[in-house]
Amino acid sequence: MKSQYLQNDVIAAIATPPGNGAIGILRLSGHNSIQIASPFLSLPEEKPLDSLPPQKLTRAVLRGPKSQIDHALVAIFPAPHSYTGEEMVEIYCHGGSLILQQALELFLQNGARIAEPGEFTQRAFLNGKMDLAQAESVADLIQAQTEISRQAAFSQLEGNLSKTIHSIRNQLLETLAHIEVAIDHSDDPASGIEIQSEKIREMLSHADKQIRKLIQSFQFGHLLKEGARIAIVGKPNVGKSSLLNKLLKRDRAIVTVFPGTTRDTLEEGFDLLGLPALLIDTAGIRNKTSDLVEGIGIERTLRTIQSADGLIVVLDSSQPISQEDQNVAELAKNKKQVVVALNKSDLDRQIDLEKVTQFFSPFQSHPISASQGDGIEELLRQLYSLLLASQNGNGNSQPEVIVTSVRHKDCLLRCAQSLERASSFFQEEMLEECLAVEIRDAVDSLGEIVGETTTEEILQTIFSKFCIGK
């Protein structure tokens, strides 16, 4: 069924990023790759390219019709032992864009076609080298910016999500087979075959639990993909921008002794102990300002608080707590993932800790010094645990299998809906045929995740997001 999408032509692409580098890689995939690349590669002792030992690098000279282009290394991968499952050739030359471009042109003139984005991985999927969920993880792995995102993508590439999906799908297929046999014999009571309602009900409930656990994991997976939005908020001059700069390890925001320095919100990507995050410095919140620009800045801060996944509320611990701090506490009250930073711990403490607890409970507070860097690690740990616990439902450990793709989550939701409808037939007079239809739909929704039931349109959408050469 999959083969209808397979094309037999040879695709070629530069697999390394644009620009100059130490090494640049070209790859070809398709039935005649070796034949197409062969005229442009001179091997030691005039050996033909197809005589090389598979998957081993051999020195070669890359040459055009008139002159030599570069010294290179070449490897051949006869089908099916290659990334795509097709015959492949990979050429490693010096990473100059002109060299790579010239070489690519030669292969294109000799019958290869330039690869579409993600076409190598698409072919790997179509040739059964990996399933669709695994293929999708390749793009995530390449794009991962933090350790936990990388781990999640690698786990998906290893097939951990796919294994879970296959296992649930197989359980449902077994149940479906049982129901279909019972339907076939429904006119024949003498056969002794009848539907085992209790068993089916148990099965459906078991599958439903597993599906819901996966759907739940998407909250965390979504954070991994999109990054947690963390706003640094507080009244003016408490050290918000100083904290941002300390966390980013550079002077990103302007810091002055004057309250009201930061006017606009300022966003920067940040690695929160392996979790991708977006740190947002905000204008200090105060009740009255005659300054129009500052007023607009404060409005932005209020909107940022609403959309943030987590807040770092900064207080100046060298000052008594003020009405403005209390106002900030009011704004933070509706959020769950909040940590309180008692900043300027290098100065004498004037803040009353009991009042901090009174106004900011149940949020935990941590003494820090944004200028010295003290206490920041603990602050981040606390924030990390809160985000993990909130997104995960399993306390503050990572879910074993994490759904990170909206597409997968949508398939799982459809599967859960089908299972719910199937279960509802047990409350009513059970109609075996309807039950079978719903379970079949649930099976198909799961099949879409791993690519067992996928249209060409879906494939195109998925692979068009890849880079060329992958």
Ligand SMILES: Nc1nc2c(ncn2[C@@H]2O[C@H](COP(=O)(O)OP(=O)(O)OP(=O)(O)O)[C@@H](O)[C@H]2O)c(=O)[nH]1
């Ligand atoms: N001693 C001490 N001073 C600090 C610390 N953090 C910030 N400051 C000082 O506090 C003043 C205000 O710091 P900012 O980081 O600009 O404060 P802010 O909260 O961003 O202020 P606005 O942008 O005006 O809302 C500056 O003079 C900083 O040097 C700290 O940990 N210790």
Ligand SMILES: [Mg+2]
């Ligand atoms: Mg500031």
